[in-house]
Amino acid sequence: MTGILLNVHVVIFSLREDALHVLLAPAQGKNWQLPAAELKPDEPLEEAAARAFAGQVDSRLAHLEQLYTYGEPRRDPRGRLVSVVYFALVPSNAGQASGKLCWFRMDSLPPLAFDHTGIVTYALHRLRYKLEYSAVGFQLLPAEFTLSELQHTYEIILGERLDKRNFRRRILEAGIIEKTAGHRTGEGRPASLYRYRLDAVAEVKARRLFP
C-alpha cells in the first residue's frame, strides 16, 4: 500500500425546525466538511462511521448504511485518499450538536471542502429514493408521532406537497404503523399518536411505499 490513505466519512441528516439539516465539521479556511474517522486496524467500517460523530450528538443512531466509496486520485490535494462514505439518520427530537460539529440547512449549505458537496447531494438523492420504497422516514421522527408530523417529514424531504387523504390511506394500508393510546394536544383538535411497528420492517423493505 504505497501511500494510499483510507478513511470513513458520514453524511448525517436530521430534521430540525421544519427543514432537513446536515451535520458538518469545520475544515480549512472558511470551509466545512463531512465528519470523518480514521479506520482502526481492528474495527468494522460501521463502527468507524459511528465514531465520526460519537459524543458530538446526543442521540442513539437511528439508521446507518453505506452510501458509496469515493476514490478519485485527485479528490483530496493532500494525497491519495479513498473514503468509504456512510449515510446516517438521527431522530429530530435528539441530535443536539456539541463539540465542533454544527447542523446546516440542506437548502443553504456553506462551501464544503473537496468533493463533499457532491457527496451530500448524492446522499439526499438516496434519502429521497429510499423514502419511496422503504421505511426510513420513520427514523427521522421520535418513537411516537402524529400522522401530520409524518406527512410533514415526507414533504420536507421530497420537497413537494402530498395529499392528506392519499398519504394516510397508503401509510395505514401498508400496515407499518399502529395507533397508540396517546394523543398530542396543541392548537386545534388533538391528534392520535402512532408508533412504527418493528415487526413490519422486513416486509416493507421489499415493496415500494410510494410508487
Added chain:
Amino acid sequence: MTGILLNVHVVIFSLREDALHVLLAPAQGKNWQLPAAELKPDEPLEEAAARAFAGQVDSRLAHLEQLYTYGEPRRDPRGRLVSVVYFALVPSNAGQASGKLCWFRMDSLPPLAFDHTGIVTYALHRLRYKLEYSAVGFQLLPAEFTLSELQHTYEIILGERLDKRNFRRRILEAGIIEKTAGHRTGEGRPASLYRYRLDAVAEVKARRLFP
C-alpha cells in the same frame, strides 16, 4: 495507515449457454475467488476494477458500477483487507475467457474463498433489482437482438417465466428499443431484430420497467 490493505474486486456476469455465469479466478487449494486488482496510487477505482479482468476477457465492458465496500476485520485471514467491489456485465456474444479466469454457472458455483460467496449473492440481487427498473438487461445482449432473446435474458436472470404478450407490450411501450431492418432466421418464422435506443437511457433509469 497501520496495516490496512485496500484492493478492488469485480463480480462479472455474462449469459452463456442459457445460464447466468460469473467469472472467477483460482484461489488457494480447490477454492476460487473473485478477480481482484491492487489499486495503483494514481488510478481511479473503476480503472483498477477494469484491470482485474483486462486481457482475460475479449470484450468491451458493457456495464461497470460500484457494488459495495467490504471491510470486516476478519474477512481475510491474511490481514485486514478492505475491498471495494464492482459489478460488471459482459455481452453474451463476447467474453471468451482466457488466462486463468473461468466462467461458472451461477446455479453451481464452486467453493469460494473468504466472503466471496456472499458478495456474489448480493451482486445477483442487485442485478435482478436493476433489471426491473433500469435497462441493464440489454447490456448482456449483443447490439441487435430479437424480442424472444431479450425475454429469455430476463427470464434467466429473474429465474421465472414471463408472459410473452405482457413482456412485449411493456418493453415496446417503454420506447427504449427500436426495430431494425434485419431479421434473424432460424427454425421457425424469422424474428425482427431490435436495437437499444441510446437516447432513451436517461429517461428509463428514472422509472421502473417492471414493477
Added chain:
DNA sequence: AGAATAGTGTCTCTCAGACATTATTTG
C-alpha cells in the same frame, strides 16, 4: 363563536396480469 388542526370516502383512470389464436418460415 371563531380559529386551528384532525380526520374521513368516492370516483376515475391507468396499468399490471391473465389468457389463445393466427402468421410465417424451414425441412
Added chain:
DNA sequence: CAAATAATGTCTGAGAGACACTATTCT
C-alpha cells in the same frame, strides 16, 4: 404439411391520484 417460432388484442381487477367536507379542541 408438419413442426417450430413470431406476432398480436382484450378483459378484469387493483391501485394511484384528484377532490371537499365534518369533527374536535382551544382561546
